[in-house]
Amino acid sequence: MEQPVLADHPGGLTPRRRSSWGKRLAPYLLSLPAGLWLLLLFVIPLFMMLSMSLKTCSPASGACTMTWSWGELPHVVNQYRAQFVTSLEFAAVATLIDLVISYPIAYWIAFYGGRKKNFFLIMLLVPFFVSFVIRTLVWQFILSDNGFFIGFLQNHHLVSQNFHVLGTGFAVIAGLAYNYLPFTALPLYVALERIDRRVLDAAYDLYANRRNAFLRVIVPLSIPGVFAAFLLTFIPAFGDYVNQEILGGTANTMIGTVIQDLFLATSDYAGGASLSIVLLLISLVGIWFYARVLGSRSIEEYL
Amino acid sequence: MVGHGYIQSVTNQAAQAVSESKVSGSAPDRRAIVQIQGVSKLFDDSVAVNNLTLDIYEGEFFSLLGPSGCGKTTTLRMLGGFEEPTSGRILLGGKDVTYLAPYHRDVNTVFQSYALFPHLNIFENVAFGLRRRHIAKSDVARRVGEILEIVDLPGFEKRRASQLSGGQQQRVALARALINEPTLLLLDEPMSALDAKLRHQMQIELKRIQTQVGITFLYVTHDQEEAMTMSDRLAVMRHGVIEGIGSPKDIYDSPTTEFVATFLGASNLLEGQVTESTEATTTVRVAGGAVITLPTERLPRGLSGSPVKVGVRPEKISLIASGVEVGRRNSLRGRVLVSTFTGVGNQYIIELPDETRITVYAQNIGDDTAPRSGEEAILAWPVEHTFAVVPMAGASIEAESES
Numbered sequence: 001m002e003q004p005v006l007a008d009h010p011g012g013l014t015p016r017r018r019s020s021w022g023k024r025l026a027p028y029l030l031s032l033p034a035g036l037w038l039l040l041l042f043v044i045p046l047f048m049m050l051s052m053s054l055k056t057c058s059p060a061s062g063a064c065t066m067t068w069s070w071g072e073l074p075h076v077v078n079q080y081r082a083q084f085v086t087s088l089e090f091a092a093v094a095t096l097i098d099l100v101i102s103y104p105i106a107y108w109i110a111f112y113g114g115r116k117k118n119f120f121l122i123m124l125l126v127p128f129f130v131s132f133v134i135r136t137l138v139w140q141f142i143l144s145d146n147g148f149f150i151g152f153l154q155n156h157h158l159v160s161q162n163f164h165v166l167g168t169g170f171a172v173i174a175g176l177a178y179n180y181l182p183f184t185a186l187p188l189y190v191a192l193e194r195i196d197r198r199v200l201d202a203a204y205d206l207y208a209n210r211r212n213a214f215l216r217v218i219v220p221l222s223i224p225g226v227f228a229a230f231l232l233t234f235i236p237a238f239g240d241y242v243n244q245e246i247l248g249g250t251a252n253t254m255i256g257t258v259i260q261d262l263f264l265a266t267s268d269y270a271g272g273a274s275l276s277i278v279l280l281l282i283s284l285v286g287i288w289f290y291a292r293v294l295g296s297r298s299i300e301e302y303l
Numbered sequence: 304m305v306g307h308g309y310i311q312s313v314t315n316q317a318a319q320a321v322s323e324s325k326v327s328g329s330a331p332d333r334r335a336i337v338q339i340q341g342v343s344k345l346f347d348d349s350v351a352v353n354n355l356t357l358d359i360y361e362g363e364f365f366s367l368l369g370p371s372g373c374g375k376t377t378t379l380r381m382l383g384g385f386e387e388p389t390s391g392r393i394l395l396g397g398k399d400v401t402y403l404a405p406y407h408r409d410v411n412t413v414f415q416s417y418a419l420f421p422h423l424n425i426f427e428n429v430a431f432g433l434r435r436r437h438i439a440k441s442d443v444a445r446r447v448g449e450i451l452e453i454v455d456l457p458g459f460e461k462r463r464a465s466q467l468s469g470g471q472q473q474r475v476a477l478a479r480a481l482i483n484e485p486t487l488l489l490l491d492e493p494m495s496a497l498d499a500k501l502r503h504q505m506q507i508e509l510k511r512i513q514t515q516v517g518i519t520f521l522y523v524t525h526d527q528e529e530a531m532t533m534s535d536r537l538a539v540m541r542h543g544v545i546e547g548i549g550s551p552k553d554i555y556d557s558p559t560t561e562f563v564a565t566f567l568g569a570s571n572l573l574e575g576q577v578t579e580s581t582e583a584t585t586t587v588r589v590a591g592g593a594v595i596t597l598p599t600e601r602l603p604r605g606l607s608g609s610p611v612k613v614g615v616r617p618e619k620i621s622l623i624a625s626g627v628e629v630g631r632r633n634s635l636r637g638r639v640l641v642s643t644f645t646g647v648g649n650q651y652i653i654e655l656p657d658e659t660r661i662t663v664y665a666q667n668i669g670d671d672t673a674p675r676s677g678e679e680a681i682l683a684w685p686v687e688h689t690f691a692v693v694p695m696a697g698a699s700i701e702a703e704s705e706s
Contacts, residue, residue: 196416196418198414198415198416198418199418199419199420199421201383201385201405201412201414201418202412202414202418202419202420202479203420203431204384204385204404204405204406205383205384205405205406205410205411205412205480206406206411206431206432206435206479206480206483207406207432207435207436207483208406208431208435209404209406212435216431217420217422220422221421221422223422
């Protein structure tokens with residue numbers, strides 16, 4: 001028979017001794033599902049990718065054999081240098097645009113949102129409840145040569161008749177900037193929201209006018225958020241291929257598109273895997289730099 | 304419209320008693336550096352500060368004392384420029400600053416949580432105000448060095464606020480405000496985060512610094528001991544109104560309202576009715592039938608006919624053996640209910656025949672005649688240590704004193 005246990009006195013009637021084994025194993029058992037998840041869906045694929053980049057594949061049959069050849073990495077970097085540069089440019093410009101757009105929005109919500117802060121945040125996120133691909137397809141519609149936006153400009157003779165956006169780098173950047181906006185806005189919001197208002201009072205008290213208080217206190221204190229926003233936007237934008245596929249046409253190929261092509265079109269698994277590893281390394285360098293400058297604790301807090 | 308009439312109408316009897324009271328705050332021949340004139344502050348529909356008028360003199364250490372929600376912090380924030388009064392005026396050095404932004408007034412603040420800039424080192428924290436006013440670089444370095452010397456933190460320039468203890472952070476906050484040599488320094492419960500021992504040390508230190516720099520301090524606190532230790536004058540606030548103002552000794556010895564008498568130290572209060580009042584003395588018949596005499600100057604004006612409470616501080620009462628000459632003292636007869644030895648003395652609770660309880664502190668000076676529980680005792684205290692206060696209407700004091 002189970003002994004009755006009082007709610008406010010757990011185990012109070014008969015002090016039941018929990019097995020010391022169970023106590024010691026509990027944290028491991030609790031972390032098992034997450035651990036398995038990471039192992040199956042992250043660690044194993046990562047090593048598969050690593051090993052694949054060391055194989056050599058025959059372009060004809062697509063069959064790959066392990067040759068421990070490290071040459072593939074510098075080879076693909078050289079071969080796709082132009083696409084790397086394009087990706088870097090597009091991702092950097094898109095991230096910059098996002099930072100410029102998001103900072104005032106995040107600032108306004110954090111400082112003037114009042115009780116409706118959560119409502120405004122949701123409003124910011126609502127468009128992103130729609131699938132990534134569909135959103136990008138809508139941009140294709142908006143930016144298309146005969147679409148209402150370009151068409152409107154053309155009808156009012158604001159741009160020439162052969163002006164177009166779709167199929168250019170601008171369209172890709174616009175798509176990237178649009179799709180990754182929340183990844184910029186949310187970390188900025190978190191950083192601005194947690195600035196102690198009393199510290200701001202102190203700045204005003206010490207003769208800082210609004211401009212000075214903003215530049216000397218709010219901006220420096222939001223720097224961790226700016227860095228986090230940069231990483232969260234730049235890294236996925238750098239490897240993105242959907243925007244380029246849908247909005248960029250055949251020119252302006254980004255590295256994500258190259259990887260996709262290598263895997264799906266030309267079956268060059270070694271090349272694709274090597275490029276993916278390079279991409280991963282670039283991301284790691286960014287995160288490492290962040291940790292060096294701002295400390296690993298702020299990674300936990302913002303990323 | 305949040306009308307003026309509303310504020311006027313809630314002005315209570317206590318406030319009137321104070322404004323007419325004999326404790327006028329013994330104004331010395333000094334210049335009023337801060338003049339608060341009929342200031343009220345309403346939040347939504349609650350009155351935080353109610354028609355407050357107060358002068359603070361140049362160079363004095365002034366405290367606003369009261370339980371949380373009494374309006375003391377709102378008053379401080381209006382002086383700092385962080386809140387705008389709903390009505391009334393604030394003058395600083397004779398100049399109207401009522402609606403001036405904080406960065407345009409010659410006032411600096413030590414915040415409750417210190418509010419140091421986490422992204423700046425101690426040097427830059429302290430130099431912040433000087434830099435905003437474009438003081439020459441060489442002067443900044445010299446003055447930061449000097450002020451860190453004064454607050455006893457030399458050599459801390461390169462550290463971050465997060466590397467300092469609470470007491471050190473408080474000194475930095477103080478240095479950061481004092482370095483600007485403001486007309487008025489505001490201190491918003493700066494000791495509340497310190498432990499008792501450090502707090503005591505800092506009280507002495509703060510008083511020393513204030514004397515050294517000669518700047519006017521307005522200190523806001525709910526801790527009556529803190530206020531009494533440091534202040535030249537203090538005001539006790541309740542419900543947005545000042546209920547008593549004066550030197551710590553004046554207020555302690557001669558409180559005017561029941562709230563002041565019990566918030567600032569302990570008091571024994573007996574309900575009664577004034578029976579006779581001459582120029583020198585007044586007699587009050589208390590509930591148990593005894594007659595208590597007090598100096599007329601300690602009777603708040605306008606109370607001659609109405610019910611009052613007469614009071615005496617516990618340490619002013621002696622327990623005397625029967626047969627000893629009472630003389631020109633008030634006396635009551637009672638029975639010892641509880642006797643507690645506290646080291647420095649004995650605390651007695653004496654029950655009067657009508658079940659009123661009186662607290663008595665007797666110093667431990669080697670007197671072996673201390674009565675024990677259950678014994679009869681005669682309480683006696685000098686007439687000049689007796690006071691009368693306005694009885695408090697409504698809520699219990701205990702509930703309000705919690706802060």
